Amino acid sequence: MQTVAKTSEIPNFGKKVVSVSGREILLINIKGTFFAVENECPHQGSPMGAALVKDGYIACPRHGYRFTLADGKCAEHPEFVLTTFPVRLNGEEILVELA
Numbered sequence: 001m002q003t004v005a006k007t008s009e010i011p012n013f014g015k016k017v018v019s020v021s022g023r024e025i026l027l028i029n030i031k032g033t034f035f036a037v038e039n040e041c042p043h044q045g046s047p048m049g050a051a052l053v054k055d056g057y058i059a060c061p062r063h064g065y066r067f068t069l070a071d072g073k074c075a076e077h078p079e080f081v082l083t084t085f086p087v088r089l090n091g092e093e094i095l096v097e098l099a
């Protein structure tokens, strides 16, 4: 796992894009629970930074496909799965495991 940001950099219900080993990762804070997903929609590659996050889902800003934050699955279009990464907190540090 590697440190990618500090918790104080991402407000509640906020997002932040970080670049890690050449990949863009989108970090999301939901009431102190942090998620990390690929900053690229598996449908047609839209960046996810402007995505709407609600009720455990992240909705792509381009066509609105909704992916579950926990595992990246899309109920409406199961052939598309958003890549998610395990996250761990170490004090203020957000650590992400890249596949």
Ligand code: FES
Pocket: 041, 042, 043, 044, 045, 046, 060, 061, 062, 063, 064, 065
């Ligand atoms: S590019 Fe994300 S839903 Fe189409």
